[in-house]
Amino acid sequence: MNLKTFLRGIHLREEKELAENSAIRKVFPDGEMVYPLSQHIGAPAKPLVKPGDHVLMGQQIAEPGGVISAAICSSVSGTVKTIEPRMTVMGETRDAIVIENDGLYTPVEGFGTKRDYQSLSPEEIRTIIRDAGIVGMGGAGFSTAVKLTPKNAEKIDYLIINGAECEPYLTSDYRLMLERPEELIEGIRVMLRLFPSAHCVIGIEDNKPEAIKLLSDKLAGDSKISVQPLKTKYPQGGERMLIHAITGRDINSTMLPADAGCIVQNVATAIAVYQAVCCSTPLITRVMTISGDAVNTPCNLEVFIGVSHQAVMDAAGGLKGEPEKLLSGGPMMGTALFTLDIPVQKTSASILALSHDPVAANPSTPCIHCGRCVSACPELLVPQMLQVAADHDDFETFEKLHGMECIECGCCTAACPAHRTLTQSCKYGKASVNRLRREAKAAQKS
Amino acid sequence: MNSMLNVSVSPHLRSETGTSSIMRDVAIALLPVCFFGVYNNGYRALIIILICVAAAVLTEFVFEKLVHRPVTIGDFSAVVTGMILAINLPATVPFWMPALGSVFAILIVKQLFGGLGQNFMNPALAARCFLLISFTSQMTNFVYDGVAGATPLAALKAGENVDLLQMFLGTHGGCIGETSVLAILVGAGYLLVRRVISIRIPGLYILSTLVFAVILNLVTGAGMPSGTYLLGQLFGGGLLIGAFFMATDYVTSPITRSGQVIYALLLGFLTALFRVVGKSAEGVSYAIIISNIIVPLIERVTVPKAFGQKRAKKGGVKA
Numbered sequence: 001m002n003l004k005t006f007l008r009g010i011h012l013r014e015e016k017e018l019a020e021n022s023a024i025r026k027v028f029p030d031g032e033m034v035y036p037l038s039q040h041i042g043a044p045a046k047p048l049v050k051p052g053d054h055v056l057m058g059q060q061i062a063e064p065g066g067v068i069s070a071a072i073c074s075s076v077s078g079t080v081k082t083i084e085p086r087m088t089v090m091g092e093t094r095d096a097i098v099i100e101n102d103g104l105y106t107p108v109e110g111f112g113t114k115r116d117y118q119s120l121s122p123e124e125i126r127t128i129i130r131d132a133g134i135v136g137m138g139g140a141g142f143s144t145a146v147k148l149t150p151k152n153a154e155k156i157d158y159l160i161i162n163g164a165e166c167e168p169y170l171t172s173d174y175r176l177m178l179e180r181p182e183e184l185i186e187g188i189r190v191m192l193r194l195f196p197s198a199h200c201v202i203g204i205e206d207n208k209p210e211a212i213k214l215l216s217d218k219l220a221g222d223s224k225i226s227v228q229p230l231k232t233k234y235p236q237g238g239e240r241m242l243i244h245a246i247t248g249r250d251i252n253s254t255m256l257p258a259d260a261g262c263i264v265q266n267v268a269t270a271i272a273v274y275q276a277v278c279c280s281t282p283l284i285t286r287v288m289t290i291s292g293d294a295v296n297t298p299c300n301l302e303v304f305i306g307v308s309h310q311a312v313m314d315a316a317g318g319l320k321g322e323p324e325k326l327l328s329g330g331p332m333m334g335t336a337l338f339t340l341d342i343p344v345q346k347t348s349a350s351i352l353a354l355s356h357d358p359v360a361a362n363p364s365t366p367c368i369h370c371g372r373c374v375s376a377c378p379e380l381l382v383p384q385m386l387q388v389a390a391d392h393d394d395f396e397t398f399e400k401l402h403g404m405e406c407i408e409c410g411c412c413t414a415a416c417p418a419h420r421t422l423t424q425s426c427k428y429g430k431a432s433v434n435r436l437r438r439e440a441k442a443a444q445k446s
Numbered sequence: 447m448n449s450m451l452n453v454s455v456s457p458h459l460r461s462e463t464g465t466s467s468i469m470r471d472v473a474i475a476l477l478p479v480c481f482f483g484v485y486n487n488g489y490r491a492l493i494i495i496l497i498c499v500a501a502a503v504l505t506e507f508v509f510e511k512l513v514h515r516p517v518t519i520g521d522f523s524a525v526v527t528g529m530i531l532a533i534n535l536p537a538t539v540p541f542w543m544p545a546l547g548s549v550f551a552i553l554i555v556k557q558l559f560g561g562l563g564q565n566f567m568n569p570a571l572a573a574r575c576f577l578l579i580s581f582t583s584q585m586t587n588f589v590y591d592g593v594a595g596a597t598p599l600a601a602l603k604a605g606e607n608v609d610l611l612q613m614f615l616g617t618h619g620g621c622i623g624e625t626s627v628l629a630i631l632v633g634a635g636y637l638l639v640r641r642v643i644s645i646r647i648p649g650l651y652i653l654s655t656l657v658f659a660v661i662l663n664l665v666t667g668a669g670m671p672s673g674t675y676l677l678g679q680l681f682g683g684g685l686l687i688g689a690f691f692m693a694t695d696y697v698t699s700p701i702t703r704s705g706q707v708i709y710a711l712l713l714g715f716l717t718a719l720f721r722v723v724g725k726s727a728e729g730v731s732y733a734i735i736i737s738n739i740i741v742p743l744i745e746r747v748t749v750p751k752a753f754g755q756k757r758a759k760k761g762g763v764k765a
Contacts, residue, residue, distance in 0.1 A: 007753070012459065091453075168459075240753065240754060244753075250753060250754035250756075251754050252752060252753065252754030252755050253754075255754070323451070324451070324452050325451060325452045325453075325458065326451055327458060329456075331456075331457060331458040331459050332456060332457040332458075332459065333456050333457065334456055334458065335456065336451070336452065336453040336454055336455075336456075336458065337451065337453075338450075338451050338453050339451075354458075357452040357454075357458070358458070358459055358460040359452065359454045359458055359460060360452050360454075361460075362460040362464070365464075365465055365518075365521070365562075366561065366562045366563040366564070367563050368465055368468070368523075368562060368563050368696045368697055369563060369696045369697045369699075369701055370468070370696040371696070371701045372461075374701055374702065374703070378753065379752050379753045379754075380750050380751070380752055380753045381750075381752055382701060382702060382749060382750070384701055385701075385745075385749065400749075401749055402749075402751070402752035402755065405752035405753065405754070405755070408456075409457075410456055410457030410459075413457050413460075414457050414459045414460065414461060415461055416460075416461055417461055417463045417464050417465050417467070417468055418464075418465050418563075419460050419461065419464070421455065423455070423456065423457060424455040427455065
């Protein structure tokens with residue numbers, strides 16, 4: 001196999017064997033559903049309903065609150081109970097629409113109607129995707145409609161589908177590729193209609209040979225879509241790394257993938273596009289991996305967005321013993337949870353329960369200057385120097401050392417034999433520089 | 447769920463390799479040269495090694511207790527410092543001298559500058575140079591098989607012939623751990639296989655020493671050196687042990703890749719300069735500690751460009 005990859009990065013224990021053979025199972029919720037208005041990058045969505053309203057499954061309950069924002073659709077039918085701040089995955093309370101599920105799943109008019117995408121204009125396709133509330137489902141949550149509307153649509157020559165799924169434990173994209181390859185391919189064809197000169201490459205790490213084989217067979221003879229096996233290495237699924245691996249083009253923090261002629265979409269997002277455009281089904285469910293050694297039955301579940309993490313965990317067979325740590329997302333870039341009483345949102349790729357927390361077990365010791373962070377950094381940075389600068393609040397040096405290029409992938413921290421929290425310092429440095437820039441801008445205006 | 451959950455910033459994974467496992471690997475890699483040193487020099491070598499290690503660990507322990515810092519002798523770094531100092535001493539030194547050297551290495555060079563990771567030069571080598579300057583005659587008293595004599599490197603400098611096979615095996619006079627090329631290569635191979643070190647610094651250091659030795663011989667009018675001379679320079683003295691075990695010391699070598707290249711070339715130049723032009727036959731220790739001091743400067747000018755910055759500047763990626 002002709003394997004492609006990016007520079008540096010690290011090899012992780014995959015832990016995918018826990019859930020990779022469990023077929024996707026759909027679970028229906030009951031009771032309260034919670035839809036935070038900020039579950040994407042950009043402005044919060046604006047509610048279109050008020051308490052007491054009756055809503056139907058698939059009905060838009062909030063519209064985009066700006067250019068960079070996203071709509072939200074109800075995943076169930078029922079009554080709007082309230083709109084109030086609720087705890088989210090990020091540990092913050094945010095305004096959320098709360099709907100009491102009536103358990104009937106009465107669909108909105110036209111829901112599920114088949115549509116021929118070839119009869120739709122690019123503009124109509126983009127509108128459908130925006131109204132369906134689709135955002136990048138790999139974790140970033142950037143509006144897919146905005147991403148599919150670059151300034152130079154005719155110059156885009158690569159549509160890249162991210163099937164790398166490089167985070168340990170996660171298997172939801174893998175299961176989708178195995179179980180719904182036709183939907184994935186149709187979703188790609190829909191998006192290719194927006195980019196007349198683009199060719200699509202599906203990048204899949206070589207630890208998923210069955211997915212590579214299945215999609216390659218299905219796409220045999222297709223001149224517009226091909227499968228590219230990638231070397232299994234973290235962070236292969238990082239947008240900049242994936243573009244480099246597949247096209248050899250490099251972008252930095254000041255550029256968009258479109259500047260390099262590329263549009264990158266995740267597997268689950270492409271399938272959501274198919275569902276919205278071809279089946280008139282907005283983004284109301286997603287596939288999550290429930291895994292970790294403190295879960296009774298690791299599995300992949302299709303859940304309704306808005307359901308609580310606790311209900312998903314119960315549907316997966318519950319916890320085994322007392323976990324030390326619960327994560328939303330993968331162990332490299334995911335968020336640690338202190339409760340399961342929070343709603344599943346569009347970007348929730350997984351719930352992981354770990355009986356052993358390596359972070360608590362390995363406190364930081366002095367840096368021995370070994371250079372493993374330098375060898376690990378896919379952005380070619382020197383995390384050791386960045387940490388020194390950030391920890392001393394020396395943000396000028398932090399910027400000079402190209403700290404703003406950090407993608408927060410976590411490789412440096414995971415590679416450090418002194419167990420130093422390098423990524424944490426870089427995040428702090430980046431956030432501080434951004435804050436200072438905002439303040440400088442505000443000062444200039446006044 | 448009754449207990450409190452742990453929360454922390456991502457990533458939630460940690461390396462299974464720790465500082466102590468790296469230091470333990472270095473100590474294991476030093477065992478072949480230590481064994482050979484004892485075989486070659488007898489029981490005195492064993493006692494010197496034990497004194498060095500014990501004094502280094504004890505100094506670290508006592509100092510950290512006195513200043514109420516966490517005790518870090520479990521990380522094996524003091525053990526490694528003691529071992530490196532020991533293999534850099536002749537087996538004939540009085541027993542108080544290795545103890546003094548270890549105290550100097552750990553107390554003055556390492557702990558007073560902030561402990562692990564903060565020393566500005568290799569503690570063991572700094573201690574060796576301290577002893578060499580203070581007690582020159584005892585530190586250069588090489589006895590082999592009961593006969594005091596010049597090391598092969600000194601013989602080479604004097605224009606005499608050397609036995610290369612003997613130098614490879616190490617059955618001649620010299621510091622405890624520097625004589626056997628074979629034993630050094632076994633240890634170095636272990637470090638390379640375990641990925642504790644990369645070949646970049648030692649490989650370039652050794653290569654550039656030989657290249658600069660040729661250049662300096664030509665410049666000083668000594669003429670093109672013979673193959674025996676160059677192999678003698680390679681096998682003799684502390685070049686190999688220095689390149690694999692001391693120049694690769696994490697704390698005192700650059701962290702940037704291009705910085706490591708500059709550092710290795712500087713080491714090669716200084717070593718060749720001291721050996722060819724200098725009065726003494728040997729120059730590895732001084733070359734390394736001088737280069738150690740320059741490392742912060744090297745790092746400052748070798749910060750690499752980030753991913754995607756080079757081509758972006760040239761405007762190569764315009765869609």
